[in-house]
Amino acid sequence: MTDGELKRFPDHKFGQAFTTIKCECSTYLLWLEKRFRKAGGQVEQRRVNSLQELSNSYDIIVNCSGLGSKTLVGDNKMYPVRGQVLKMEAPWLQHFIRDGDGMTYIYPGIHNVTVGGTRQEEDWRLQVDEGDTKSILVRCSRLEPSLSKARVLSEWVGLRPSRRNPRVERELVQLQGRRVPVVHNYGHGGCGVTLAWGTALDALGLVRQCLHEMPLQAKL
Known part of the structure; x- marks a missing residue:
């Protein structure tokens, strides 16, 4: 990034800008299932203990x-890596922003903006942690101050199968x-x-x- 571009991020001395793709997983997974069924696959949902x-x-x-x-x-x-994110209403954001350690990120999507996050190893909690929510909002607002006026639509927790x-x-x-x-x-x-x-x-x-x-x- 140029010196001019880096002025947006006063706490950082180096940055990269590039074009990539973002996968909307909620839509992508439905498309994969449809493709599987069309190929003759069958889906059965049940618990398998062994x-x-x-x-x-x-x-x-x-x-x-x-x-x-x-x-x-x-x-x-196998171990879980707990992740917590927020879905926010900020349609003015058009570019993703990710901090160097990957712990703080802002990913605009089709319907909302995903901001996060956490990476907590061996943490099995599926409940939303308000402390994590506050930390995410503080860290992401440092990268993108306009998030301070955005509305939180939902909070989500998942376990990465690591x-x-x-x-x-x-x-x-x-x-x-x-x-x-x-x-x-x-x-x-x-x-x-x-x-x-x-x-x-x-x-x-x-x-x-x-x-x-x-x-x-x-x-x-």
Whole structure:
């Protein structure tokens, strides 16, 4: 950024400006589901406490259970990173602003502006923390003073399904007397959208390997 551009941020000595894309996840996920159904996929919502519950229904299991993998497959390397954000009404903001440490950010969207945030490891709380809300408003208003007159529309908390290294691999699991291939694809943390297509293609490759190695079963 030029010296003139940096005058907007008196607490900073260096900055970068660039053009990128922003994903509206609430819309994007609905589009992905529609694409999946159109390709012949079926969606069933239910609680699964153990892979054993799926042993008689599927020949291959793809485990994308995120933070649930801590209990579902006993992966103790999984941990939550709590994130809290605010949705604000500030239609005059057209550019994103992100502080260097990634803890403070302002992301204009189609319907509102997302401001945040927190990155609290091993924190399982899903309740809104008023202290975090005040901290977010103070930090983001330093970057963009006009936010002080913006209206808070909602507060939101989520847990990033984190792992030091995302797990994308296959294994054979003994389920009810059968050896069932399980392809794991989880642990993306806060980079799920960024890594999704790449790790999905890797997982698909592992599924194809499993199918190739399966013995042909003749139906009489």
